[in-house]
Amino acid sequence: MDDPLPIGELAARTGLTVRALHHYEDLGLLSPTRTVAGHRRYGPREVERVQQIRSLQTLGVSLREIGTVLEAPDFDPAALVARQRAALAAEQARLSDLLGRLDALERLLRQRAQTGTPIPPTDFLQTLRAMQDIEQHYSPDQLAQLADRRRQLGEETIRAVEAEWPRLFEQVGQAMDAGADPASPEARALIDRWDELVAMFTNHDPGITQSLGNVWKQSGGSASQMAGLDPDRMRELFAYAQRVRDARG
Amino acid sequence: MDDPLPIGELAARTGLTVRALHHYEDLGLLSPTRTVAGHRRYGPREVERVQQIRSLQTLGVSLREIGTVLEAPDFDPAALVARQRAALAAEQARLSDLLGRLDALERLLRQRAQTGTPIPPTDFLQTLRAMQDIEQHYSPDQLAQLADRRRQLGEETIRAVEAEWPRLFEQVGQAMDAGADPASPEARALIDRWDELVAMFTNHDPGITQSLGNVWKQSGGSASQMAGLDPDRMRELFAYAQRVRDARG
DNA sequence: CTTGCTCCTGACGCAGCGGGAGGTCCGTAC
DNA sequence: GTACGGACCTCCCGCTGCGTCAGGAGCAAG
Structure with a gap:
């Protein structure tokens, strides 16, 4: 059940595309393990990261900023929210x-x-x-x-x-x-x-x-x-x- | 007064950048004449086209669509406006x-x-x-x-x-x-x-x-x-x- | 002739992937 | 053993509207 998932499976479960997962990896947001043949395998940790990425995306946060957030576990949520609000308000x-x-x-x-x-x-x-x-x-x-x-x-x-x-x-x-x-x-x-x-x-x-x-x-x-x-x-x-x-x- | 303008002049007068004018030309929205040395000269017709481009941009119309509009003088304004409204409303x-x-x-x-x-x-x-x-x-x-x-x-x-x-x-x-x-x-x-x-x-x-x-x-x-x-x-x-x-x- | 400004043509970068090319790997059926 | 259909891999171009160099040529004034 908790076996590492191949990319297609993960894509199907999260509703993302394989291409999107590749993209997140290119940006350094994910780093799944690989099989000997080079195929990606996503463990529970990676799966959770994908969820977190999606969550932050529903706030309109950019992938780069998501990267910095995920790498700094002691970031300030209130500041993040405030920045987002300002940016989106300007757009609106x-x-x-x-x-x-x-x-x-x-x-x-x-x-x-x-x-x-x-x-x-x-x-x-x-x-x-x-x-x-x-x-x-x-x-x-x-x-x-x-x-x-x-x-x-x-x-x-x-x-x-x-x-x-x-x-x-x-x-x-x-x-x-x-x-x-x-x-x-x-x-x-x-x-x-x-x-x-x-x-x-x-x-x-x-x-x-x-x-x-x-x-x-x-x-x-x-x-x-x-x-x-x-x-x-x-x-x-x-x-x-x-x-x-x-x-x- | 109505002499054809060099690109820098036109840029200064319209508030656009030289690069933007180059870009419009790449997309086929403008086609200024050229001096023997290859420098662009914008006559009154081109100047007006630049204004039209700007006008349509203030409605959020994309440059490609502006291109089709400017090439088809018998387009339907109401349809254009309706399309834009729908697109912007979705964004909003x-x-x-x-x-x-x-x-x-x-x-x-x-x-x-x-x-x-x-x-x-x-x-x-x-x-x-x-x-x-x-x-x-x-x-x-x-x-x-x-x-x-x-x-x-x-x-x-x-x-x-x-x-x-x-x-x-x-x-x-x-x-x-x-x-x-x-x-x-x-x-x-x-x-x-x-x-x-x-x-x-x-x-x-x-x-x-x-x-x-x-x-x-x-x-x-x-x-x-x-x-x-x-x-x-x-x-x-x-x-x-x-x-x-x-x-x- | 040199200086200094304007102009030229590429070409990369950004955001978030979509989509395709060309090749490899895997499981299964024969 | 092998042949086949998927799933997977790694580039790489495309979109939007320019900004921003880079490297070089034209042009007016001293």
Whole structure:
């Protein structure tokens, strides 16, 4: 029962592959005895080491580090755990960063598809770049805040607002084209709604609202790219909106 | 201004390294023109391609896949995004799995350190293995539920309960040693509290409570390892607790 | 012409194995 | 004795995204 196992047996019992066991040995994690013919035999001690290796792997510890741990029986478990946590947390942060961008992209694609101005594949890369240009205007903190805020608002609200923006731009455009007085109640109502939508997502944070303003100014091209509007038209809309706000005093 | 750039210039402007640009070229993502001496020159087209590569990288897309995307201008953006999401989500799940285990370990280390029965480094690997043995008794679903429940309960409560368990075991042990009648109110109170603590973490889910029972039975050794108690003593405590429950009817 | 900077082309290294090539060994059936 | 199917052996390349030399050539300024 406790006879030393050939490598195939050990592999079958541990769920590892023969190749993996070879690899562990190459790294010095295992050193089974050998038969005269050079075939590996794993005694109970080695079998246990394999289990320990697996255990440490389920914590995401690297094989090299596992090597040092197994060779130093007086290592500090708490320190090991802390190091691992830090490393994995960093990885997770990186991932959620990527996922955040994907979410934003998905929202944009969906919105543009629903509002009848889908992004042609040839423009996709430009749009993507526009998104990153815009992202650069926010600090990581601000981006995190915006993401939080979106979670608070929920899927429903976001979709509703996404659908409302193009309509609002359209209405403001019509008012502007019709020469509506920036001080008129109609114009004011539209821009109030505009600012309300903005405030909803910025959660009334002045820093973020400020950054958003910079985005409009410095990346007008990017913003219009994402909205699917002509950059000049977009600039006009923004200038008009500003006049309305100024008229309000 | 739009003269073709030497590689060092392009690297400086894009924030990439010369080596990275070489690498992209090896993979066929770029093909700058060359001077007579063989030095690379990047025109506006190539510069834009570099930006596109960077953009796609911020979504976590692999360089090979970027290659196929850049060569097929009529690819499906939505499909690309969906694939990326799936891949990253899988990665994230794997990571949070590892982090979950690390959390559990950290809790255990902390608790054992606080209750005056720290885990000696030499026993750490055994304890780790015991944890995984126990983990095997739960389905992934159940583990997720337990993690959720812990989040609901909050740090405070968890620490309090962690501190209570050893005391409770101690009291039950004393009652048992004193030959307290399993039907006595004292014994009943202790075991009621015991079951209450269990229910708090299992959130009264019968499936999980059942699995927990299996853990005690089949992995008594592992459980005692984690609690820092003698396995035989542990088994006695559990048998006594069961007698108390039976006496209650 | 020399100095000093930029550029070139290999080629190894990392992490954790997968997978294959080409050869040896083992147990069993004939 | 031998022939055959597995199991085992030892290299060695491949993947991912570059970092990092090594050794040599081009280029502008003094």
